[in-house]
Amino acid sequence: GESVGLHLPTLSVQEGDNSIINCAYSNSASDYFIWYKQESGKGPQFIIDIRSNMDKRQGQRVTVLLNKTVKHLSLQIAATQPGDSAVYFCAENLVGGNKLTFGTGTQLKVEL
Amino acid sequence: DVKVTQSSRYLVKRTGEKVFLECVQDMDHENMFWYRQDPGLGLRLIYFSYDVKMKEKGDIPEGYSVSREKKERFSLILESASTNQTSMYLCASSTARTATNEKLFFGSGTQLSVL
Numbered sequence: 001g002e003s004v005g006l007h008l009p010t011l012s013v014q015e016g017d018n019s020i021i022n023c024a025y026s027n028s029a030s031d032y033f034i035w036y037k038q039e040s041g042k043g044p045q046f047i048i049d050i051r052s053n054m055d056k057r058q059g060q061r062v063t064v065l066l067n068k069t070v071k072h073l074s075l076q077i078a079a080t081q082p083g084d085s086a087v088y089f090c091a092e093n094l095v096g097g098n099k100l101t102f103g104t105g106t107q108l109k110v111e112l
Numbered sequence: 113d114v115k116v117t118q119s120s121r122y123l124v125k126r127t128g129e130k131v132f133l134e135c136v137q138d139m140d141h142e143n144m145f146w147y148r149q150d151p152g153l154g155l156r157l158i159y160f161s162y163d164v165k166m167k168e169k170g171d172i173p174e175g176y177s178v179s180r181e182k183k184e185r186f187s188l189i190l191e192s193a194s195t196n197q198t199s200m201y202l203c204a205s206s207t208a209r210t211a212t213n214e215k216l217f218f219g220s221g222t223q224l225s226v227l
Contacts (some may be wrong), residue, residue, distance in 0.1 A: 034216075099157055
């Protein structure tokens with residue numbers, strides 16, 4: 001999962017396997033969450049979002065799960081491909097807030 | 113597609129120099145943001161703006177200022193660059209006023225090195 005520090009957590013998976021990237025968010029008053037993907041040399045790109053009135057949302061090959069009880073967010077990537085190699089960030093927004101707070105990121109490495 | 117363009121991919125400046133980082137978005141977004149990204153620290157918000165000539169401090173505004181004279185352009189200014197401002201700077205924009213739809217579109221970043 002994501003954490004504050006100098007070293008980026010790394011998840012290594014085999015091509016074709018499913019990946020699960022975890023994020024512990026900080027504020028129980030957060031009502032909106034987003035996952036971003038950042039490839040080397042590029043800015044972060046939106047993957048999927050979820051509001052706090054939902055516990056699951058699916059996109060193309062990606063699923064976001066939200067567990068408000070333990071303040072935990074996860075991103076599941078099905079059939080991981082080499083192109084999924086990137087740093088993944090979760091972000092949260094407080095109710096009535098006007099900005100996102102980002103996690104520190106998880107490096108996903110896909111092994112052939 | 114939304115395009116957020118940052119004027120420089122790499123910049124090298126000397127301590128004490130005044131530095132301008134420029135960002136332009138082409139989708140008529142109201143909101144624009146400047147973040148810095150450092151290894152292991154994620155993205156930290158420096159300043160943001162919801163309208164022309166409007167600005168609000170983010171989490172780490174010290175040592176920075178911003179300018180938004182036109183809707184499409186948001187500039188980050190380092191009045192007197194210091195080595196601890198060596199970082200990747202990311203500009204972003206979004207359409208929504210309320211953050212429940214705060215999907216940000218990012219530029220590719222400017223890697224600034226202050227020597």
